[in-house]
Amino acid sequence: xxxxxxxxxxxxxxxxxxxxxxxxxxxxxxxxxxxxxxxxxxxxxxxxxxxxxxxxxxxxxxxxxxxxxxxxxxxxxxxxxxxxxxxxxxxxxxxxxxxxxxxxxxxxxxxxxxxxxxxxxxxxxxxxxxxxxxxxxxxxxxxxxxxxxxxxxxxxxxxxxxxxxxxxxxxxxxxxxxxxxxxxxxxxxxxxxxxxxxxxxxxxxxxxxxxxxxxxxx
Numbered sequence: 001x002x003x004x005x006x007x008x009x010x011x012x013x014x015x016x017x018x019x020x021x022x023x024x025x026x027x028x029x030x031x032x033x034x035x036x037x038x039x040x041x042x043x044x045x046x047x048x049x050x051x052x053x054x055x056x057x058x059x060x061x062x063x064x065x066x067x068x069x070x071x072x073x074x075x076x077x078x079x080x081x082x083x084x085x086x087x088x089x090x091x092x093x094x095x096x097x098x099x100x101x102x103x104x105x106x107x108x109x110x111x112x113x114x115x116x117x118x119x120x121x122x123x124x125x126x127x128x129x130x131x132x133x134x135x136x137x138x139x140x141x142x143x144x145x146x147x148x149x150x151x152x153x154x155x156x157x158x159x160x161x162x163x164x165x166x167x168x169x170x171x172x173x174x175x176x177x178x179x180x181x182x183x184x185x186x187x188x189x190x191x192x193x194x195x196x197x198x199x200x201x202x203x204x205x206x207x208x209x210x211x212x213x214x215x216x217x218x
Contacts, residue, residue: 072194073109073131073154074204079186083138087184091131091154100152102136104143106215108181109134109154109192111199129194130155137181139218185211 073091080086083104088097110132135151138144178198182190188208193200203209 070194071191072111072129072199073192074189075107075109075134075192076189077107077184077186079184085136085184085186087134089134089154093131093155100134101150102134102184103138103148103150104136105139105183106137106181107134107184107190108137108179109199109201110177110179111194112177113194113198131192132177136184182208183211183215 071092073089076088078086078088080101085102085107087100087102087107089100090097111129112132113129131154133151133153136149138147176198178194180192180199180201182201182203185207187205188211189204190208191202191204193202203212
């Protein structure tokens with residue numbers, strides 16, 4: 001699936017990777033070390049560049065291709081107490097249900113979206129996304145400022161990723177971040193969808209639809 005999704009990148013970078021591996025192999029395994037340390041260091045640099053490219057490809061696999069509009073997560077809620085809910089989240093990346101306790105009246109999901117430019121656009125490379133976090137929100141600003149906030153990551157944290165390196169990578173543009181939020185309600189089920197304009201959230205069942213209707217009428 002990864003190869004089919006990112007084949008334009010592979011077309012551009014596989015020849016470079018093959019060339020680097022060829023020269024690094026010749027330099028590192030040559031019996032005649034005329035240039036000694038310089039040749040060895042050049043070979044190691046080539047191997048290092050291949051390793052960096054492989055790491056970036058692995059990090060990019062955490063992103064998913066963005067079609068015209070696609071479901072990226074499903075969120076359901078069970079109320080535990082006033083303004084306290086158990087949220088069960090299933091994403092495309094991790095289909096297994098994951099439970100989080102959220103405080104507040106509303107829930108919010110955030111994502112980062114990467115878009116492409118230059119040759120990748122011509123080759124048909126689609127934008128990709130990565131879900132970042134889910135959090136609880138309070139309707140009243142006073143509570144939002146003073147009450148205990150609950151925020152949980154939906155992706156790995158604490159590592160350097162493609163989005164941090166985009167200023168130095170050609171044809172990659174971290175265009176925007178996006179968020180969607182709706183009210184939490186006992187028994188409510190919602191879908192998080194990604195469109196070319198960003199995230200949207202939609203109610204799926206009757207409790208969710210009633211909560212959204214009341215939320216907009218307030």
